[in-house]
Structure formats: C-alpha cells, structure tokens
Amino acid sequence: MRTALVVLRKDLRMEMRTWETVPAMVLLALVTFVIFHFGLNRDTIAGQEAAGVLTATLLFAAMLGVNRLFVAEREQGGFDAFLLAPVDRSAMLVAKAAGLFIFLTALEVIAIPAFKLFLLGPSLGPVLPGLILILVLANVGLAVIGTLVSAIAVHTRARDLIGPVIGLPLLIPALIATARAAGPLFNAGHVSGAPPGKWLAILALYDLVFALLAYAVFDFLLED
Amino acid sequence: MLAAMPPAIELRGLARYFGERTALHDVSLQVPDGATLAVLGRNGAGKSTLLRILAALLRPHAGEVLVFGESLPRRAFAVRGRLGLLAHEPLLYRELTGRENLEYHAALHRVDRGRVDEVLAAVQMERRADEPVRLLSRGMIQRLAVCRAVLHDPALLLLDEPRANLDPAASALVEPLIGRPAGRTRVLTSHDPRAALAEADLVLALKDGRVAYAGEPAGFDDARLQELYA
Amino acid sequence: MHTTYGKGLRGLSIAAIVTIGAALALAFFYAPLDANQGFIQKIFYIHVPLAIVTLCGFIFGALMAVQYLRTGDRRWDMRSYVAIHMALIFGIVGLITGSIWAKASWGHWWVWNEPTLVSYLIVLLLFCTYQPLRFSIEDPERQSRYASVFAIVAGAFVPLNFIAVRLAQQYVHPRVLTLTGGNLPGSMLLTFLVSLLGISLLYATLWKYEMAAKNARSQVRRLRRTLLGEDTMRPVGRSAAPS
Numbered sequence: 001m002r003t004a005l006v007v008l009r010k011d012l013r014m015e016m017r018t019w020e021t022v023p024a025m026v027l028l029a030l031v032t033f034v035i036f037h038f039g040l041n042r043d044t045i046a047g048q049e050a051a052g053v054l055t056a057t058l059l060f061a062a063m064l065g066v067n068r069l070f071v072a073e074r075e076q077g078g079f080d081a082f083l084l085a086p087v088d089r090s091a092m093l094v095a096k097a098a099g100l101f102i103f104l105t106a107l108e109v110i111a112i113p114a115f116k117l118f119l120l121g122p123s124l125g126p127v128l129p130g131l132i133l134i135l136v137l138a139n140v141g142l143a144v145i146g147t148l149v150s151a152i153a154v155h156t157r158a159r160d161l162i163g164p165v166i167g168l169p170l171l172i173p174a175l176i177a178t179a180r181a182a183g184p185l186f187n188a189g190h191v192s193g194a195p196p197g198k199w200l201a202i203l204a205l206y207d208l209v210f211a212l213l214a215y216a217v218f219d220f221l222l223e224d
Numbered sequence: 225m226l227a228a229m230p231p232a233i234e235l236r237g238l239a240r241y242f243g244e245r246t247a248l249h250d251v252s253l254q255v256p257d258g259a260t261l262a263v264l265g266r267n268g269a270g271k272s273t274l275l276r277i278l279a280a281l282l283r284p285h286a287g288e289v290l291v292f293g294e295s296l297p298r299r300a301f302a303v304r305g306r307l308g309l310l311a312h313e314p315l316l317y318r319e320l321t322g323r324e325n326l327e328y329h330a331a332l333h334r335v336d337r338g339r340v341d342e343v344l345a346a347v348q349m350e351r352r353a354d355e356p357v358r359l360l361s362r363g364m365i366q367r368l369a370v371c372r373a374v375l376h377d378p379a380l381l382l383l384d385e386p387r388a389n390l391d392p393a394a395s396a397l398v399e400p401l402i403g404r405p406a407g408r409t410r411v412l413t414s415h416d417p418r419a420a421l422a423e424a425d426l427v428l429a430l431k432d433g434r435v436a437y438a439g440e441p442a443g444f445d446d447a448r449l450q451e452l453y454a
Numbered sequence: 455m456h457t458t459y460g461k462g463l464r465g466l467s468i469a470a471i472v473t474i475g476a477a478l479a480l481a482f483f484y485a486p487l488d489a490n491q492g493f494i495q496k497i498f499y500i501h502v503p504l505a506i507v508t509l510c511g512f513i514f515g516a517l518m519a520v521q522y523l524r525t526g527d528r529r530w531d532m533r534s535y536v537a538i539h540m541a542l543i544f545g546i547v548g549l550i551t552g553s554i555w556a557k558a559s560w561g562h563w564w565v566w567n568e569p570t571l572v573s574y575l576i577v578l579l580l581f582c583t584y585q586p587l588r589f590s591i592e593d594p595e596r597q598s599r600y601a602s603v604f605a606i607v608a609g610a611f612v613p614l615n616f617i618a619v620r621l622a623q624q625y626v627h628p629r630v631l632t633l634t635g636g637n638l639p640g641s642m643l644l645t646f647l648v649s650l651l652g653i654s655l656l657y658a659t660l661w662k663y664e665m666a667a668k669n670a671r672s673q674v675r676r677l678r679r680t681l682l683g684e685d686t687m688r689p690v691g692r693s694a695a696p697s
Contacts, residue, residue: 077315085332173618
C-alpha cells in the first residue's frame with residue numbers, strides 16, 4: 001500500500017498547511033461539552049450518562065471532519081490526478097480512512113482531558129487503557145463509514161448535508177457499542193478498567209464488516 | 225514513418241452520452257504512432273469528452289477505443305502510465321507548492337524525484353517552485369501543469385488547449401516538452417484552429433458530437449472551417 | 455431490452471387480493487380475541503408482515519444493486535430503485551401500524567424497549583435518505599452507481615443494526631416471534647402466515663406494476679428518439695428515478 005502512504009502523506013501535509021479540519025473538530029467537541037453542561041444542568045456526570053455524552057460528542061465532531069475529506073480532491077482535480085496514475089484505486093480509501101483516523105485521534109487527545117476537566121466525575125487514570133482500546137475500535141468504524149459517506153456526498157449537490165444524514169444512522173450500532181462499552185468504565189469507584197467484552201466484539205465486528213464492504217464498493221465511487 | 229507499427233489510437237464507432245445529451249456519436253479514426261491529431265470544433269462539440277475518454281477517465285458507451293493496442297476501459301491499467309493529460313484544470317493542489325505537487329505526482333507514477341528538478345528547470349520555474357500554487361499567476365500554473373503532464377515521460381500526450389494562459393516566451397519554453405519536437409503521439413485541441421492545423425498531421429472536426437471531417441489538414445480548407453464554427 | 459413486466463400481472467393481482475381478503479377474514483372471524491388488548495391487537499397481523507416484507511424488500515433492493523454494479527445494465531438499477539422505494543412506503547405504513555400495536559400492547563404510541571421496533575425505525579431513517587441522495591446527483595449514470603453503493607451498504611446494515619439494538623435493549627415483554635420459531639397458538643399462526651403471504655403478494659404486484667409502467671415509459675421514449683430523431687426529445691428534468 002505504498003500508494004496509500006503517498007496519498008496520506010499528501011493529505012497530512014495539506015492539513016498541516018491549512019489546519020482546516022482538526023481545529024474545527026476540537027472546537028466543536030469543546031463547545032458541545034459546554035452545551036451538555038448547561039443542557040443537563042450538571043457539574044459532573046458519571047457512568048452510562050457520561051459515556052453517552054462523550055460518544056455523541058465524538059460522533060458529531062467526526063461528522064464535521066467528514067465533510068472536508070474529499071472536497072479538495074473534487075474541487076482541485078485531485079480525483080483526476082489520482083485516476084490518471086497507474087495505481088490501485090482502493091489505495092485512496094485506505095489513505096483517506098487512515099487520515100480521518102489520525103484526525104480523530106488528534107481530536108481525542110485534546111477532547112478526553114477536556115472531558116475530564118469539564119464534565120467527568122470519576123477519575124480517568126485507571127480506566128485509560130480500556131478507554132483507549134474502545135476509542136481505537138470506534139475510530140476505525142468512524143473512519144471507514146466517514147470515508148465512504150464522504151465519497152458519496154462529495155459528488156452530490158447538498159454535499160454538507162448528505163454526509164451526516166446518511167452517516168449518522170449507519171453509525172448507530174457503533175455508537176451503541178461504544179457507549180455501552182465505555183459506560184462501566186465511567187462508574188465511580190470502578191477500578192478494574194476492563195471494558196465489557198461483548199460490546200468490544202460487536203464494535204470489532206462492525207468495523208470488519210464495513211471495512212470489507214467499503215473496500216469492495218469504493219472503486220465504483222471513483223469512476224466517472 | 226507509417227510502417228508496420230500498430231496505430232497509437234484507434235476509434236471505432238465511439239459514442240458517449242450524458243443522460244439524454246449526446247456528447248459523441250459514431251466517431252471512428254486512426255492515429256498513427258508519432259502523429260499529431262488536431263481536434264477542432266465549437267465549445268461543447270465533444271472535444272474535451274474525447275480527450276477524457278482517451279485518458280481513460282470516462283468510459284465509452286458504445287464502440288471501441290484502442291490505445292497502443294489496448295482496449296479501454298478494460299485494459300486501462302496497462303496504458304495509464306503511458307498517457308499524459310493536460311486538462312482544463314491544472315490538477316494541482318493550491319495550498320501545496322509546485323514542487324510538492326510535482327513530487328506527489330512523481331510518487332504516484334513511480335518516477336524518480338530527480339525528474340521533478342529536470343522539468344522545473346526546463347520551464348524555468350525552479351525559483352518559484354517552492355511557493356504555494358495559489359500565489360502563482362495563471363501562466364506559471366499552466367507551466368507547472370505542463371510539468372505534471374510530462375513528468376512520467378508519456379508516449380501519448382493529450383493536450384486540451386495547451387497554450388492557454390501562456391505568453392510567447394512561456395509558450396516557447398514548453399514547446400520542447402509538448403510540441404512537435406517532443407516526438408510523441410499527440411492529440412490536441414485549441415481555440416485557435418489555424419494554429420492547431422499548422423502543426424497537425426491529422427484533423428478531426430467535430431460538430432455536435434459527430435464527425436464533420438477526418439483526414440489530412442490539406443483537405444480541411446477555409447470553407448469547411450467556416451462551416452464548422454458557424 | 456424487450457422484457458415487459460405486464461405478463462402475469464393480472465394473475466398476481468388477483469392472487470394478492472384474494473389472499474389479503476382471506477387474511478382479513480381470518481383475522482376478524484377466526485383468530486382469537488386477545489383478552490388483555492382487545493380487538494386492536496389484531497393490527498399485529500398487518501404490522502409484522504409489513505415489517506418483514508419491508509426488510510426483505512430492502513435486501514432485494516441491495517441484491518439487485520449488486521447485479522447492477524456487476525453488469526452495468528440499467529434495468530437492474532430500475533428494479534433496485536422500485537424495490538427500495540416500494541419497501542419504504544410499506545415500511546412507513548408498517549411503522550404506523552407498529553405504533554398502533556405499541557399503544558394497544560403497552561399503552562404508549564412509542565416504546566423504546568421493543569428492540570425490533572427501534573431498529574426498524576433506524577433502518578427506515580436510513581432508507582429515507584435514498585431518494586434525496588438520488589435526486590441530488592444529476593448525472594444519471596453516476597446516480598445509479600452511487601445509489602447502488604448506498605443500497606448495498608444499507609442492506610448490509612440491516613442485520614448488523616438488529617443485532618446491536620437487540621443486545622442493547624432490556625426488553626421486559628415476552629417476544630412474540632423468536633428466531634427459534636413462533637410461540638403462537640395454531641389459529642393465530644395460520645392467520646399470521648396467510649397475512650404474510652398476502653402482503654408479500656401485494657408487494658410483488660405493486661413492484662411489477664410500477665416496473666411495467668416505468669419500462670413502458672422508457673421504451674416509448676426510446677422509440678420516439680429513434681423514429682423522430684433526437685432533436686424532438688425534450689430534455690428530461692432532474693429526477694430521483696432512473697429512466
């Protein structure tokens with residue numbers, strides 16, 4: 001997947017040049033935490049409630065990132081340039097999904113501490129490894145679906161709307177699994193730090209199925 | 225010159241539609257290896273569509289397209305590396321520098337990075353190559369686009385209005401890369417039909433997607449020219 | 455190129471009407487009256503078959519979309535489109551009847567602890583985006599391609615979604631239909647099966663009917679273009695439907 005690395009490097013370079021995506025995602029996440037504070041009228045939250053708030057926030061921030069993913073390709077001829085090259089087409093899927101995964105990780109590096117600071121009651125330290133595992137799996141799902149949906153949306157007229165509108169229902173199983181896996185971790189006094197296996201398995205299954213599916217259909221989205 | 229080599233391009237009954245609109249209909253043609261084909265016609269006559277089909281970016285809806293003996297789109301992967309397209313859009317990312325853009329394309333085409341310096345020098349863009357593309361003038365962008373098109377030393381050049389935005393000095397700079405001296409098989413369109421005719425071995429005139437004339441430039445006189453653009 | 459869908463349409467329609475009539479008769483007169491919920495419980499005989507046919511319709515749509523991507527034959531895309539949009543209509547009626555059943559069974563117009571109903575809602579929300587998606591892509595070939603990709607992804611989503619929601623919900627009420635087979639008494643089972651057959655036939659009939667109409671329209675256009683020349687064709691406006 002040498003080609004995928006080439007495209008990924010180009011995308012990361014573009015992001016570091018323009019800072020279009022990650023700062024917006026981070027800001028949205030932070031503002032959403034504030035909104036939840038006022039909406040729920042609570043100083044701290046814990047347990048399943050906290051997991052739900054965190055998951056929903058990450059989901060919405062991801063949808064924001066998704067919108068920008070293919071726009072440069074569409075508007076500046078990136079698709080043509082890629083299609084002219086003697087490369088495997090699915091490399092673009094891998095590159096874009098990897099890029100989105102990296103953006104989401106960058107988002108979480110800032111958002112999780114912010115979440116602890118603003119909203120989370122119980123301590124984060126002991127459950128951090130478990131939480132990281134959940135987030136890695138969740139990010140894969142978000143990245144795959146986000147890339148797929150963004151590739152579909154970029155050629156439509158209502159570009160910014162279609163992406164989230166299709167993506168969010170598709171992500172509901174991932175949302176359920178992520179939130180339910182994280183719920184026990186945020187319970188006050190919970191020390192063992194291992195997320196429930198059932199939900200991790202569902203998340204992994206979801207990731208696998210949609211990754212394979214996306215790989216199979218992506219070529220059809222690139223042709224003219 | 226036109227020995228036993230197979231033609232570089234062969235079209236038989238090519239057709240392409242966009243919904244209800246016919247972009248190309250029943251286009252047949254042969255272009256020998258090393259020849260220059262000028263495609264003439266009004267805006268919307270199908271010139272750009274034809275180029276995109278030859279570049280394997282669009283698939284034909286009917287008929288056959290053979291490039292270097294390979295049928296498109298089925299065998300597109302076999303010829304992609306030998307095609308170079310200079311399109312309406314420069315296909316460059318505005319936020320990256322010229323050099324970064326070219327290195328990206330070089331990596332995609334598996335071309336040695338030294339080649340990037342080579343083409344930049346050929347069009348005299350070395351000094352401005354490290355500025356973001358959005359800061360460059362249209363003429364400079366066009367020069368970079370030419371670099372991009374010839375980076376991988378393609379055997380077939382597909383040139384859509386190659387001299388757009390180029391002043392005479394710049395035009396002279398790109399001539400060895402995309403003009404007759406390059407010695408490649410070329411398909412070019414131009415808004416200036418007479419200039420295109422002057423450097424063509426073959427002419428294809430399109431009117432509403434259909435062939436109005438296909439043959440030697442000598443047979444394409446002024447009367448036909450008037451009729452085409454009427 | 456010359457398939458017509460009108461063949462067998464009359465027979466199919468008659469079969470559908472007869473079966474539905476039989477199902478209604480059975481529901482009203484044969485099936486037992488529920489002690490707790492009363493007469494309104496009988497909406498079950500309409501709701502569940504509608505839901506089943508809807509989901510099968512979406513999956514058929516996905517399979518036909520696969521065929522379109524494999525062959526490039528636009529007719530598969532038309533079949534897929536009709537299957538999905540017909541299933542969506544059945545689905546919305548199914549959702550409404552589901553709500554009525556919820557009211558009858560648990561006293562509320564909507565319940566979260568019935569996982570099938572909830573995942574059904576999510577699937578419907580997803581497929582509601584199918585037509586807007588089609589409408590927002592102008593190039594017909596791209597429209598068909600992207601719609602097919604969507605149909606396949608959404609079709610794969612249906613079972614995953616059901617599993618996830620099922621596991622997530624704590625359900626209090628006993629399941630009426632389980633994967634191991636129904637725990638319905640004989641008379642209810644018969645009524646249910648007849649109703650399922652009737653609604654399936656209705657779906658097939660309506661699908662065939664719409665395919666026949668669309669097919670005829672597109673063949674007429676093609677004839678006009680051939681006979682009268684292309685200039686007489688009025689440009690087709692943007693549409694969500696393949697033509």
